[in-house]
Amino acid sequence: MNAGLTLEIRNVSKRFVKRLDVVERLAAALGSAVREQVVHAVDRVSFEVHAGEVVGLVGESGCGKSTLGRVVCGLYAPTEGEVLLGGEPVRLRADRKPALQMIFQDPFASLNPRMRVGDAIAEAPIAHGLVKRAAAPDHVAELMQQVGLDPSFARRYPHQFSGGQRARIGIARALAVKPSLLVCDEAVAALDVSIQAQVLNLFMSLRQRLGLTYLFISHDLGVVRHLADRVVIMYLGRVVESGPNDALYAAPNHPYTQALLAEVPRLDRRQRHYLPIRGEIPSPLAPPSGCHFHPRCPQAGARCRVEQPALLEIAPGRRSACHLNDGGTA
Amino acid sequence: MTTPRSQSTAPAPRGGSLAWGGPALRSMSTAPALLEVRDLVTEFATRDGALHAVNGVSFSLQPGEVLGLVGESGSGKSVTGFSIMGLVDPPGRIVGGSVRFEGRELVGTDPEVMRKLRGNRIAMIFQDPMMTLNPVLRIDTQMIETILAHERVSEKAARERCIEALTRVGIASAPERLRQYPHQFSGGMRQRVAIAIALLNRPALIIADEPTTALDVTVQGQILHEMQQLVREAGTALVWITHDLAVIAGLADRVAVMYAGRVVEQGPVADVLDAPAHHYTRGLLDSVPANNTRGQPLSQIAGMTPSLLRLPAGCAFRDRCAAATALCAQPVELRPLGPSRQVRCVHPLVVEALA
Amino acid sequence: MSAVPQTAILVEESPWRRFVSQYAASKLALFGLALLALVLLLAVFAPWIAPQNPYDLGKLDLMDARLPPGSSSAFGSFHYLLGTDGQGRDMWSAILYGLRVSLTVGVTSGVIALTLGAALGILAAYVGGRFEQVLMRIVDIQLGFPAILVALVLIATLGKGVDKVIIALVTVQWAYYARTARSAALVERHKEYMEAARGLGLSSARIVLRHLLPNTLPPLIVVGTVQVAHAIALEATLSFLGLGLPTTEPSLGLLIANGYEFLLSGKYWISVYPGIALLATILAINLVGDQLRDVLNPRLAR
Numbered sequence: 009m010n011a012g013l014t015l016e017i018r019n020v021s022k023r024f025v026k027r028l029d030v031v032e033r034l035a036a037a038l039g040s041a042v043r044e045q046v047v048h049a050v051d052r053v054s055f056e057v058h059a060g061e062v063v064g065l066v067g068e069s070g071c072g073k074s075t076l077g078r079v080v081c082g083l084y085a086p087t088e089g090e091v092l093l094g095g096e097p098v099r100l101r102a103d104r105k106p107a108l109q110m111i112f113q114d115p116f117a118s119l120n121p122r123m124r125v126g127d128a129i130a131e132a133p134i135a136h137g138l139v140k141r142a143a144a145p146d147h148v149a150e151l152m153q154q155v156g157l158d159p160s161f162a163r164r165y166p167h168q169f170s171g172g173q174r175a176r177i178g179i180a181r182a183l184a185v186k187p188s189l190l191v192c193d194e195a196v197a198a199l200d201v202s203i204q205a206q207v208l209n210l211f212m213s214l215r216q217r218l219g220l221t222y223l224f225i226s227h228d229l230g231v232v233r234h235l236a237d238r239v240v241i242m243y244l245g246r247v248v249e250s251g252p253n254d255a256l257y258a259a260p261n262h263p264y265t266q267a268l269l270a271e272v273p274r275l276d277r278r279q280r281h282y283l284p285i286r287g288e289i290p291s292p293l294a295p296p297s298g299c300h301f302h303p304r305c306p307q308a309g310a311r312c313r314v315e316q317p318a319l320l321e322i323a324p325g326r327r328s329a330c331h332l333n334d335g336g337t338a
Numbered sequence: 339m340t341t342p343r344s345q346s347t348a349p350a351p352r353g354g355s356l357a358w359g360g361p362a363l364r365s366m367s368t369a370p371a372l373l374e375v376r377d378l379v380t381e382f383a384t385r386d387g388a389l390h391a392v393n394g395v396s397f398s399l400q401p402g403e404v405l406g407l408v409g410e411s412g413s414g415k416s417v418t419g420f421s422i423m424g425l426v427d428p429p430g431r432i433v434g435g436s437v438r439f440e441g442r443e444l445v446g447t448d449p450e451v452m453r454k455l456r457g458n459r460i461a462m463i464f465q466d467p468m469m470t471l472n473p474v475l476r477i478d479t480q481m482i483e484t485i486l487a488h489e490r491v492s493e494k495a496a497r498e499r500c501i502e503a504l505t506r507v508g509i510a511s512a513p514e515r516l517r518q519y520p521h522q523f524s525g526g527m528r529q530r531v532a533i534a535i536a537l538l539n540r541p542a543l544i545i546a547d548e549p550t551t552a553l554d555v556t557v558q559g560q561i562l563h564e565m566q567q568l569v570r571e572a573g574t575a576l577v578w579i580t581h582d583l584a585v586i587a588g589l590a591d592r593v594a595v596m597y598a599g600r601v602v603e604q605g606p607v608a609d610v611l612d613a614p615a616h617h618y619t620r621g622l623l624d625s626v627p628a629n630n631t632r633g634q635p636l637s638q639i640a641g642m643t644p645s646l647l648r649l650p651a652g653c654a655f656r657d658r659c660a661a662a663t664a665l666c667a668q669p670v671e672l673r674p675l676g677p678s679r680q681v682r683c684v685h686p687l688v689v690e691a692l693a
Numbered sequence: 694m695s696a697v698p699q700t701a702i703l704v705e706e707s708p709w710r711r712f713v714s715q716y717a718a719s720k721l722a723l724f725g726l727a728l729l730a731l732v733l734l735l736a737v738f739a740p741w742i743a744p745q746n747p748y749d750l751g752k753l754d755l756m757d758a759r760l761p762p763g764s765s766s767a768f769g770s771f772h773y774l775l776g777t778d779g780q781g782r783d784m785w786s787a788i789l790y791g792l793r794v795s796l797t798v799g800v801t802s803g804v805i806a807l808t809l810g811a812a813l814g815i816l817a818a819y820v821g822g823r824f825e826q827v828l829m830r831i832v833d834i835q836l837g838f839p840a841i842l843v844a845l846v847l848i849a850t851l852g853k854g855v856d857k858v859i860i861a862l863v864t865v866q867w868a869y870y871a872r873t874a875r876s877a878a879l880v881e882r883h884k885e886y887m888e889a890a891r892g893l894g895l896s897s898a899r900i901v902l903r904h905l906l907p908n909t910l911p912p913l914i915v916v917g918t919v920q921v922a923h924a925i926a927l928e929a930t931l932s933f934l935g936l937g938l939p940t941t942e943p944s945l946g947l948l949i950a951n952g953y954e955f956l957l958s959g960k961y962w963i964s965v966y967p968g969i970a971l972l973a974t975i976l977a978i979n980l981v982g983d984q985l986r987d988v989l990n991p992r993l994a995r
Binding site: 201267273 | 410411524525526527554555556557558559560562581582583584585587588611621622623625626627628629630632633635636637638639642643
């Protein structure tokens with residue numbers, strides 16, 4: 009385990025381009041309105057995750073958090089910018105031990121249905137020479153115990169486990185390659201509340217025992233509030249606010265963060281009158297100009313339509329991208 | 339899109355009583371219940387035996403009331419909803435109990451009678467709006483079809499109603515959007531269309547099966563707001579099936595908590611959430627991150643929901659319950675706890691009725 | 694209804710046992726399997742079961758030609774169960790050997806076509822890009838031609854012989870496997886466990902062989918069983934037309950062709966019995982293939 013490495017995300021952008029095929033190019037040449045579609049999934053995002061920290065990455069659909077997570081792991085190459093771990097660029101190479109691991113959302117789809125779970129956990133460490141084939145069963149048993157599974161289940165197939173157990177298998181598989189940082193992509197979203205509590209507790213205890221660092225991606229503000237040291241809020245590919253957990257939840261600065269926190273149903277709010285913010289999240293194919301949030305923002309002004317707000321430091325460790333912090337919206 | 343309203347607009351109190359226990363107390367009174375479910379049992383025939391997804395569920399609903407049906411996977415909450423609608427397909431079937439709607443028995447009734455009720459007096463909203471919407475038909479075709487299936491009106495009048503329904507659920511430019519196909523709507527909009535369809539024939543009861551679970555928080559907020567308004571205006575009763583207690587806290591009058599096919603606790607929302615009587619409810623509430631100290635291990639319920647084919651005798655929760663005793667191995671009945679609450683527990687956390 | 698089962702799963706049975714019990718749920722499929730097993734046994738053990746070697750010209754007696762079923766030979770020493778054909782061959786023996794040839798050709802060509810087609814299809818899905826486009830266009834063009842036409846042209850060019858027939862059959866079939874394999878692989882390709890495998894730093898070869906291939910096999914197995922039936926039928930057609938296998942190793946098709954001229958004169962057994970044998974074989978394979986398709990369908994499972 010490489011403890012003590014900082015993850016730096018520097019100006020990362022990721023665009024997906026759906027190129028025109030032969031027929032479409034012909035149609036375009038003949039004057040049709042068919043155009044290349046570009047999805048700006050991630051737009052110049054920069055932040056850091058320090059060793060041993062848990063950073064919560066929060067946003068709704070289309071905000072690009074999952075895409076960013078995959079760029080961080082090396083599953084996608086960034087269109088612009090770079091991701092550094094301990095100063096070294098993160099690059100996923102076949103046959104080289106990866107430094108980062110991802111825990112996926114769907115505990116079933118992320119396991120090969122035709123592979124015994126013990127084999128699935130042992131596959132990568134053996135392939136990378138971390139463990140000899142003969143020693144693998146013991147290694148697997150130890151990992152399974154670490155994540156709270158009975159080692160005698162190693163010969164079973166994924167479909168023979170419950171959702172919570174499959175989530176644990178995914179964690180064991182990730183831990184088997186001794187990563188320095190774990191990217192959890194909505195890792196508990198598909199689980200029931202009571203199972204979610206168990207798996208979250210597992211994440212916390214692993215963090216303590218193994219000194220892990222997490223980038224915890226979630227749409228669930230309650231979970232992130234509980235787990236994270238710092239929180240980064242994304243909207244349509246951009247970071248809109250970031251800061252320490254307590255400060256951000258107590259006094260959110262950006263209007264989107266304020267709306268998000270106000271919208272979350274809470275157990276202590278009875279018969280509330282929902283005051284929704286207007287509008288739907290725009291499609292990442294055609295994001296609004298200027299500040300992406302301006303069509304829905306109750307405080308938007310003329311400047312917001314035209315100029316993208318810069319991510320400014322509004323207090324030590326806190327950043328927000330809103331014109332209200334920087335001379336107003338007029 | 340509904341514009342934000344000021345908070346000074348108070349909601350019209352339901353049932354003529356300002357206290358939130360109002361409608362709940364009435365459910366125990368002589369007023370006829372809109373929906374009366376008694377000892378409902380729905381069974382699925384599997385290779386490993388008969389599985390009782392719904393195992394003796396009882397509750398009732400007054401007109402205009404909102405009941406939250408809460409449970410995790412395997413609790414039987416969705417199957418209960420499907421059973422009420424008569425939408426349980428083989429290998430599942432209702433094998434016992436009764437469902438009375440507006441005084442009429444629905445279990446075992448003629449399929450044609452059920453067909454006349456569905457979409458008309460009782461409507462359902464599903465988690466995935468594409469379970470309601472046909473991807474190859476335009477929205478207006480589907481909506482007009484729903485109206486014409488139950489009423490004889492001119493197509494023009496039906497179209498007018500559709501436009502009105504879409505506008506009511508917050509879809510702008512309704513006449514244009516009517517001509518579009520489902521794939522041209524976003525997820526949240528599709529769910530709004532599904533809600534509009536459910537409301538088209540002004541049903542007395544809507545069963546909503548996790549309609550906002552797959553939606554973003556901000557969209558969920560909008561839809562919950564709209565549902566609240568709509569049921570208030572029309573006096574529609576609502577059964578809201580979900581696993582999210584926080585949504586119920588904000589929306590429902592009463593809540594029924596389900597576990598392994600049975601109702602384990604029932605009562606007014608405030609009572610159940612503030613002072614849960616059943617250990618499972620307590621466990622669920624405790625495991626919500628918001629109810630825990632930040633940074634400390636979350637309170638968790640030990641173990642997993644048992645397989646419905648291998649339920650322990652007596653209380654289904656007993657293998658996971660810290661307070662279980664030998665008494666819990668006997669079958670446990672749903673017992674009243676005060677005028678408006680019920681609990682299925684031999685050692686409930688609350689023994690006296692709340693004041 | 695609910696997305697992920699959170700309840701404790703009953704773990705008692707292994708995947709194999711589950712597959713077997715699911716397959717056995719259909720009586721018709723069990724019948725098909727039994728019939729197929731019988732056909733296979735007869736074909737494999739033909740040299741030992743057949744009372745006569747129908748290709749040993751020395752053993753044939755023209756005096757016994759065209760005898761009806763159940764009759765005895767001219768000198769009473771041999772009992773012809775299903776009669777004899779135009780050269781005095783025992784029909785029962787001829788059918789047994791014919792089954793053998795038909796099945797060998799059908800299965801061999803099927804296996805080769807499966808290997809070739811699946812390899813290309815899976816590779817196309819994994820690699821993508823130009824290679825995939827080009828391959829799929831070739832597949833489309835190939836599938837645009839009727840199988841029998843392609844086979845006829847190839848046989849006419851290559852000549853007669855068992856190996857030529859197998860080459861023709863492989864050429865006709867590989868495209869179908871390639872397309873099925875590519876579709877299945879495309880679906881699997883985008884699943885999270887493939888991403889996870891990549892994220893673990895596994896080599897491409899390992900990912901394709903250990904992760905992609907096993908999960909694309911089920912639809913290929915289904916296609917395979919039905920395609921073998923097609924191949925047998927196609928070969929029978931070729932033989933019937935006088936192309937394909939030489940008369941020294943007659944398949945069922947050739948036997949049917951041999952008896953064709955006698956049908957109208959009432960000597961039905963020379964064509965009809967080989968026809969029934971062919972029908973039974975194809976039927977059995979189709980029944981098994983149908984049930985396999987239902988059992989292996991991931992949507993119907995779980």
